[in-house]
Amino acid sequence: MKRRRFLGHLAAGAVGGTLAAPAAAAAASSPAATASTTGPLVVTPLVLMAPRPDGLEAVWAVSRLCRGRLEWQGEDGTTGMAATDPFGFVPQGAKLLRVRLGGLLPGRAYRVRAVTSATEGDATETTPWKPFRTLDPQGASTSFVVWNDTHVNDATLRELHEQTPAADFLLWNGDTCNDWKSDDLLVPTLLHPGRCDITSGRPLNLVWGNHDVRGQHAYAMPGLVATPSGRPFYAFRSGPVAFICLHTGEDKPDSHPGFGGRVAFDALRREQAGWLAETIRRPEFAAAPYRVVFCHIPLRWRDESPQDYARGGFDRHSGRSRAAWHDALVAWKTQVIISGHTHQTHWMPPTAEFPYGQLIGGGPATRGARAATWMDGRADARRLQLVVRDLDRRVIHDVELPPLA
Numbered sequence: 001m002k003r004r005r006f007l008g009h010l011a012a013g014a015v016g017g018t019l020a021a022p023a024a025a026a027a028a029s030s031p032a033a034t035a036s037t038t039g040p041l042v043v044t045p046l047v048l049m050a051p052r053p054d055g056l057e058a059v060w061a062v063s064r065l066c067r068g069r070l071e072w073q074g075e076d077g078t079t080g081m082a083a084t085d086p087f088g089f090v091p092q093g094a095k096l097l098r099v100r101l102g103g104l105l106p107g108r109a110y111r112v113r114a115v116t117s118a119t120e121g122d123a124t125e126t127t128p129w130k131p132f133r134t135l136d137p138q139g140a141s142t143s144f145v146v147w148n149d150t151h152v153n154d155a156t157l158r159e160l161h162e163q164t165p166a167a168d169f170l171l172w173n174g175d176t177c178n179d180w181k182s183d184d185l186l187v188p189t190l191l192h193p194g195r196c197d198i199t200s201g202r203p204l205n206l207v208w209g210n211h212d213v214r215g216q217h218a219y220a221m222p223g224l225v226a227t228p229s230g231r232p233f234y235a236f237r238s239g240p241v242a243f244i245c246l247h248t249g250e251d252k253p254d255s256h257p258g259f260g261g262r263v264a265f266d267a268l269r270r271e272q273a274g275w276l277a278e279t280i281r282r283p284e285f286a287a288a289p290y291r292v293v294f295c296h297i298p299l300r301w302r303d304e305s306p307q308d309y310a311r312g313g314f315d316r317h318s319g320r321s322r323a324a325w326h327d328a329l330v331a332w333k334t335q336v337i338i339s340g341h342t343h344q345t346h347w348m349p350p351t352a353e354f355p356y357g358q359l360i361g362g363g364p365a366t367r368g369a370r371a372a373t374w375m376d377g378r379a380d381a382r383r384l385q386l387v388v389r390d391l392d393r394r395v396i397h398d399v400e401l402p403p404l405a
């Protein structure tokens with residue numbers, strides 16, 4: 001069941017549909033953000049996230065207490081505005097604004113812009129129009145692109161941004177950061193990575209990695225990141241492909257002293273197992289021609305030796321997640337699990353024991369053994385093709401999967 005929540009100073013507007021906006025008090029209450037009284041109001045690109053058949057969610061950072069709204073235009077001449085939140089407020093915030101746009105039609109071209117006004121004074125800024133397409137669950141084809149493990153490497157992010165084409169969505173598959181040790185890291189890392197407008201031409205879906213949950217301020221990240229469900233696990237259809245996104249949690253047990261008692265991922269894995277068992281029975285997922293899972297930590301790896309966590313060991317594959325989800329993933333006939341985390345791109349074909357393939361992207365470096373890769377996914381009635389390229393534009397893996405139905 002979807003729920004509406006509104007906490008702290010987070011601005012969240014909605015037109016139609018429902019909203020789940022997790023806590024963002026830390027993200028929205030920086031002294032630096034409230035101290036400024038001059039200069040630009042809008043300090044990041046308008047970031048388009050969580051694309052849906054009926055809309056998406058937009059997040060942008062501001063320099064001081066502001067009100068905001070989204071204006072939209074459709075290719076069919078329709079126009080509209082999203083200018084309220086679920087509690088009847090005009091969207092407002094001192095550090096970021098977040099507005100949910102709904103009521104649109106699937107598979108259509110739209111453009112959107114944000115209008116931001118300072119609460120004190122008469123300063124107003126309007127962003128350029130930004131085009132996007134709503135997802136089309138009935139579409140004959142889809143395209144998507146995947147990044148992982150960027151770890152705040154600006155050179156890598158800029159090269160990925162330059163080389164990655166437009167698509168129905170960009171899936172950022174975890175480890176956006178290293179350690180959220182400061183609240184001030186959240187906005188530049190998530191909303192202006194590498195100082196690029198990464199959602200230009202490709203609205204963003206984000207999957208949490210183990211570094212995204214690390215550090216004293218990691219709990220505030222959901223305030224800046226919209227997902228289709230308002231939770232870190234979600235499922236959606238784009239054309240003939242059904243996608244399930246899961247949160248593999250940390251790469252050590254919850255009780256590890258390095259986590260300081262901050263994490264409870266065993267419970268989240270169990271909750272996802274129950275949700276997964278229900279989700280794979282929904283008609284649009286049970287009958288999908290192609291079935292893809294995104295999760296940051298792989299569920300398979302070439303060396304699955306036990307780790308000595310007390311001596312610096314950590315999981316290359318998430319055995320805890322696999323134990324919780326494997327049976328449902330097999331029952332669903334999952335074709336491929338797309339992950340990151342190991343910083344070494346790798347393809348593991350299906351086996352009798354693991355009938356899902358495991359495709360893993362590269363690391364945060366621009367060149368060398370830990371080099372970054374990006375994935376280009378395209379599906380139509382004949383095949384799902386997944387091509388992994390490095391930043392020298394070489395094809396590292398080229399995986400083709402036939403339709404199941």
Ligand SMILES: [Fe+2]
Pocket residue numbers: 149151175211341342343
């Ligand atoms: Fe990583």
Ligand SMILES: [Fe+2]
Pocket residue numbers: 175209210211296340341342
């Ligand atoms: Fe990782």
